[in-house]
Amino acid sequence: MTLFLASDFANTSEVKRTSPFASEAFPSQGYPQVTISPSHSRTVTTSGQFGIDLSGQIASSFAQQVKLSFRNLAAAVISGGARLEDVLKVTMYVVDYDPSNISSVTEAMAATFGSKIPANTLIGVARLFKPEVLFEIDAIAVLNEESNESSPSEPIKSVDVVIVGAGMSGVQAAYECHKAGLSYVLLEAHDRIGGRARSEVASNLGSGVVDMGAAWINDTSQSEMYKLSQDLGLDLITQRAEGAEIWEYKEGNAFSAPYGEIAVSETQAPEVEKVFGALYAVNPSDERVAADLDSLTFSQYIECTTDDATVRDLAKMISRALMGIEAEVVSALWLVRFIKAGTGIENLISDLKDGAQYQRIRQGMSAFPQRLAQRLRPGSVRLSTPVTKVTQSSSGTCRVETFSGLTFTSKKVILSAPTPVYHKIQFEPPLPASKLLLSNSTLTGYYSKLIFVFSKPWWRESRLSGIMNTTVGPISFTRDTCSEEDEQYSLTGFIVGAIGHKWSLETREERKRLGWEQLKKMYGLVVSSIPEPINILEKEWIKDPWVMGGSCPGMPPGVLTSDAGRSLAAPHQDIHFVGSETGAEWTGFIEGALRSGRRGANEVITALKKQQAD
CATH class of the missing domain: 3.30.1330.40 (RutC-like)
Structure with a gap:
């Protein structure tokens, strides 16, 4: 012994x-x-x-x-x-x-x-x-609780604003505070800047990158991200929008269709138009309409709109594809508002001009927050510094404590964290009941990526777009994510919703094998010889403790029209809330994150100016 x-x-x-x-x-x-x-x-x-x-x-x-x-x-x-x-x-x-x-x-x-x-x-x-x-x-x-960076005995630092979270919304908020001449500190739990924007080198054969999270912008309705791309000197890649698509509604029933066409029969096409027309016509800002929508799941709403089983399945794919949340659990009002915030369902699913998937960034989406953060005051960004407690005093001072032992005092706090993560921070006094209900009720979707990197774009040689849509899984849809200038050739597979949850139970090696076998099977319908990938990258966002899912939190029925829903972007005394799900425009997208960060910073700047004037 x-x-x-x-x-x-x-x-x-x-x-x-x-x-x-x-x-x-x-x-x-x-x-x-x-x-x-x-x-x-x-x-x-x-x-x-x-x-x-x-x-x-x-x-x-x-x-x-x-x-x-x-x-x-x-x-x-x-x-x-x-x-x-x-x-x-x-x-x-x-x-x-x-x-x-x-x-x-x-x-x-x-x-x-x-x-x-x-x-x-x-x-x-x-x-x-x-x-x-x-x-x-x-x-x-x-x-x-041992610190690996800073000593807990380091003196408390006082600033005008503490920003919690260095994703796009947090970095943008910090930059607005910087331009306004405020003192600030930006605290990030991860060991990197970016939040859901995470870019990685595709393979050891070159410097080309792929995006494990947020991946697209456009140059019209996503005007703020486009302007920022020009300001930061980033290179844009227009998304491939040509070649055939591969569809599969039932296992063993796969087929190809021309690019941009929703693969349904002649009798089903009018039903698809009816569903899309209903989504376009509904007005969620009308209180009575909103109440009706918030009493239904999106699945129930679709079932009230069409009787065709295939069209119902197709419509339910929207919820899964956009948020990784099943239509059977998410509020119809939440998804309708999400669609409206993205300028309509046609644009949300489009890779063309004005579409949500129109342009990618050659340097990767991480370049947005990373390059913007380089403009902040040196020493103002603290990585690997999770916030554990925020205390607001009656005198108007906030005290922010961190896992590493660092403590800051400030006049204002901007919280840039997904709503499901609020419970990881102790608030004193506690958050109001509406905010607590919001955090506890929010649905986190399953959203993962499998990125297959190749030595050449073999699907293009066969006149394929790189788009695959299937209800079978584990991959639900794919996109061509190549960067020709970098000789980086990749197909990105999206594993979402309940299918993804089951897939995630497997080992990493088995998950990759299952995804690759599916890809070979589907593309093998058109391509006679498919080469092995030189690399496969994977990111499961639900296993990230500071994100807990993707691409955007959702809400079940009954929350959005309650006090909880109305409190989504509302401040709590001197704490201001930002993040892509709090925005009214491009909710769940990096454009929405940027705009929300600017909105939260402007709230703080205006309030502090008023305090100074008083």
């Missing part, structure tokens, strides 16, 4: 794992017998997680319940601000334990935690809280 002294781990800065009893007589079974928490840490404890999916269905098989349970546990741990490697202990409960089923558990454990498996206990029970639930798991994790 190996003995360890407490002093061996007294100053640890990360979770330690060991098996002091490991020997031939007492094997470790591949997992640690002991885990030791870091010094200066706080505890995160989850409730029991079981095998239920986003639609509320409990998986029928034990193996699938185990996968879903681990997926839900990972989401719970991340939502608490911890990482999976921060988990100290998991406890699992199995109904009528059968040793032959243990492989499902060990495989899910390895897929979730990799090499950093926590201490764990498996308990056999007669039954759980529902007869159909066969497996449940809970966890204890720790948040390491």
Whole structure:
């Protein structure tokens, strides 16, 4: 037996794992017998997680319940601000334990935690809280409060404005404050600037980049982003809009169609026009209309508009494609307003002039916030600095505390964070009930990208557009995302909604394999020989604890017309709220983020000028 002294781990800065009893007589079974928490840490404890999916269905098989349970546990741990490697202990409960089923558990454990498996206990029970639930798991994790950048003893800094979040809206807000001559600090939880704008080098064969998040603008209705692209000296790439598209409504029933045509029959075309016409004509600013729409899910609204099953499925794809949220759960009012904010459904789904997918940035979308941040005051941006608490005093002073121990005081705070992340910050006094309901009710969509990088654009040689649309999955649609000048040739696949959630249960290697097999199968209908990709990149936004999904949060029925919905962009005393979902124009897009950041900064600048005048 190996003995360890407490002093061996007294100053640890990360979770330690060991098996002091490991020997031939007492094997470790591949997992640690002991885990030791870091010094200066706080505890995160989850409730029991079981095998239920986003639609509320409990998986029928034990193996699938185990996968879903681990997926839900990972989401719970991340939502608490911890990482999976921060988990100290998991406890699992199995109904009528059968040793032959243990492989499902060990495989899910390895897929979730990799090499950093926590201490764990498996308990056999007669039954759980529902007869159909066969497996449940809970966890204890720790948040390491040791600073790796700044000393907690660093003196409190006082500024006019603290901006929380360095995505596009936060950086734009900081830049507006900078131009107004205010003192400010920009705090970002990630180790990078950009938020949902994240660009990566496509492969080791060149410098061309691909976008793992936000990817497009246009030069007309997205006028602010276009002007900024010119101001920052960025190069625009016009989206490929020629060649055939590939469609698949049911598995095994795939076909090609000319670019830009919605692939439906002659009898279904009028039904599509009726749905699009209804979306165009409806007026969500009318209170009675808004109340009616907010009493329905988007699925129910579509079912009231058309009886054609294929057209219904096509219309429901809109919710999935735009937000990664299923039409069965999102408010019809929220989606109709989302569509109106993007200048209409035709433009939202278009790659042509005025369309939402008209232009890409050769340098990548990250270049927008990164280059703009270079214009800020040196030392004003703090990365890897999550905010933990915001206190507002009766004297009009805000105190902002961070995970690293840094503290700032200010006259105003601009919060640029997705609404589902509000709960990770302690507010004193608490946020009003309307804001809390908003944060707790907001739906986060499943939105991921698989980007396949090739040595040549083989689909173009076969006169294909690079567009694929399917209801089968795991990939729901693709786009050509090449940069010819950089010899960067790629197809980007979007994995969204409930299909994406199921796909995410697989290992990273299996997710990539499934996506590639689907792509080969679909494009193989037209192309005789498809080369292997030289690289496959993946980004699952729902697993980012400071984003928690994409591309934009949504709302279920009944929230938007309540006080919660009306509070979306409203300040709370000296805290001002920005972010793409708070904007009335181009909600959920980087254009909306920029405009909201400017709006929030102008609120602050105006208020501080008024205070100074008084």
